[in-house]
Amino acid sequence: MGVIVITGGSRGIGASTAEQCARQGMGVILTYKTNGQAAQSVASRIELAGGKAVALELDVADVSSFGTFRTAVVQALQVTWGVSTLSGLVNNAGHGLFNPLESVTESQFDSLLNVHLKGPFFLTQALLSLMEEGAGIVNLTSATTRVATAGVAPYAAFKGGLDVLTRYMAKEFGARRIRANAVSPGAIRTELGGGLNDEFEALLASQTALGRVGEPQDVARVIAMLLSEEGRWINAQTIEVAGGYII
Numbered sequence: 001m002g003v004i005v006i007t008g009g010s011r012g013i014g015a016s017t018a019e020q021c022a023r024q025g026m027g028v029i030l031t032y033k034t035n036g037q038a039a040q041s042v043a044s045r046i047e048l049a050g051g052k053a054v055a056l057e058l059d060v061a062d063v064s065s066f067g068t069f070r071t072a073v074v075q076a077l078q079v080t081w082g083v084s085t086l087s088g089l090v091n092n093a094g095h096g097l098f099n100p101l102e103s104v105t106e107s108q109f110d111s112l113l114n115v116h117l118k119g120p121f122f123l124t125q126a127l128l129s130l131m132e133e134g135a136g137i138v139n140l141t142s143a144t145t146r147v148a149t150a151g152v153a154p155y156a157a158f159k160g161g162l163d164v165l166t167r168y169m170a171k172e173f174g175a176r177r178i179r180a181n182a183v184s185p186g187a188i189r190t191e192l193g194g195g196l197n198d199e200f201e202a203l204l205a206s207q208t209a210l211g212r213v214g215e216p217q218d219v220a221r222v223i224a225m226l227l228s229e230e231g232r233w234i235n236a237q238t239i240e241v242a243g244g245y246i247i
Contacts, residue, residue: 001024001025001026001087001228002026002027002083002085002086002087002088002132002135003026003027003028003029003077003081003083003085003086003087003088004021004026004027004028004029004086004087004088004089004090004227005029005030005031005073005086005088005089005090005127006018006021006028006029006030006031006090006092007030007031007058007060007090007091007092007093007123008031008032008033008060008092008093008094009028009030009031009032009039009042009055009092010030010031010032010035010036010038010039010042010055011035011038011190011191012188012190012191012216013092013140013185013188013190013216013219013220013223014030014090014092014093015030015038015042015216016215016216016217016219016220017090017092017216017219017220017223017224018030018042018043018046018053019042019045019046019049019220020217020220020221020223020224021088021220021223021224021227022046022049022051022052022053023049023051024224024228025051026051026087026088026224026227027051027052027053027080027081028043028046028051028052028053028054029053029054029055029056029073029076029077030042030043030053030054030055030056031055031056031057031058031060031069031093032055032056032057032058033057033058033059033060033093036055036057039055040055042055043055052080052081054076054080056069056072056073056076058093060091060093060114060115060119060120060123061111061114061115061118061119062114063114063118063119063122066122066123066126067126069123069126070126070127070130073086073127073130074130077130084130085130085131085132085135086127086130086131086132086135087131087132087134087135087136087227088131088135088136088137088138088227089123089124089127089131089135089136089137089138090137090138090140090223090227091119091120091123091124091137091138091139091140091162092140093115093119094115094116094140095111095112095115096152096155097112097151097152097154097155098151098152099151100150100151101153101154104153104154108154109154112154112155112158113154113158116155116158116159116161116162117158117161117162117165120139120162120165121165124137124169128173131176131178133176133177133178134176134177134178134232135176135178135179136178136179136180136181136226136227136231137166137169137173137178137179137180137181138180138181138182138183138223138226138227139162139163139165139166139169139180139181139182139183140162140182140183140184140185141159141160141162141163141166141182141183141184141238142155142156142159142184142185143184143185143186143187143240143242143245143246144156144159145159145160145163145184146184146240147245147246159184162182163182163184163238166180166181166182166236166238167180167236170235170236171236174235179226179231179232179234179235179236180235180236181226181231181234181235181236181237181238181239182237182238182239183219183222183223183226183238183239183241184238184239184240184241184242185214185219185240185241185242186208186213186214186240186241186242186243186245187201187204187205187207187208187213187214187242187245188213188214188215188216188218188219189201189213189214189215189216190216196213201213204245207245207246208242208243208244208245208246209243209244209245209247210243210244212243213243214241214242214243218241218243219241222239222241226239
C-alpha cells in the first residue's frame with residue numbers, strides 16, 4: 001500500500017496512526033522532535049507486528065531543515081522499502097497553549113504559527129515531488145475551529161488556516177490525483193496542552209454526546225481510512241472526529 005510520513009509520531013494520535021496504518025500494510029516513516037526513544041519504541045512495535053517503520057528527527061517549526069529531512073526520507077525509502085515515492089503524508093505534529101488572548105506573547109504566537117500552519121505548508125511543499133500519483137494528505141486540525149474555547153485563540157486560528165489550506169491543496173494537487181483532507185479531533189486523551197485531569201475529563205465528557213472523551217485510536221482509524229483504498233473518493237473535506245462534541 002506504499003509508504004507514508006507521519007509527523008509527531010512518537011506519542012498520542014501520531015503514534016496510534018503509525019501503528020494503525022502499519023496494520024493495514026503501509027510502510028511508516030514517523031518523526032519526532034526530541035523523544036527519539038519513544039519514536040523508536042513505536043517503530044519497534046510496528047516491526048514486531050510484522051510491519052516496517054523508520055523514525056526520523058524533524059522539527060516542523062524549522063523550515064530550513066526540510067531539505068535535509070527530504071534527503072533522509074529519500075534514503076529511508078530506498079534502503080528500507082526499495083522504492084522512491086511516498087503514498088501519503090500526515091501533518092500531525094503540534095503543541096498546545098492555554099492562555100487568555102490578552103496575555104499571549106509574540107513568541108508564543110509565532111511558535112504556534114510555525115508548528116501548525118507554516119510547517120505543514122512548507123513540509124508538504126518539500127515532499128510533494130516524492131508523492132506518487134493518487135497519494136493522500138491528511139492534515140490534523142481541531143474542533144476548536146468550530147467551537148470557541150477560551151484560552152486557545154491562536155491555536156484554533158492556525159488550525160482554521162490549515163483547514164482552508166487543505167482545500168487549496170486538494171484543488172492544486174488534483175491534477176496528480178493527490179487527495180487532501182483534514183481530520184478535526186475533539187477532546188482526545190493525549191498529552192497536548194498538559195493532558196487531562198479527572199475534573200477536566202469529566203467536563204469534556206459531559207459536553208460530548210457519546211459521553212466520553214476520545215482515544216487516540218478513534219482518530220487514527222479515520223486517518224488510516226483516508227489514506228487507504230476506502231478513502232479514494234474523499235477529497236477536500238474536514239472530518240470532525242469528536243463523538244458529538246458540543247452539538
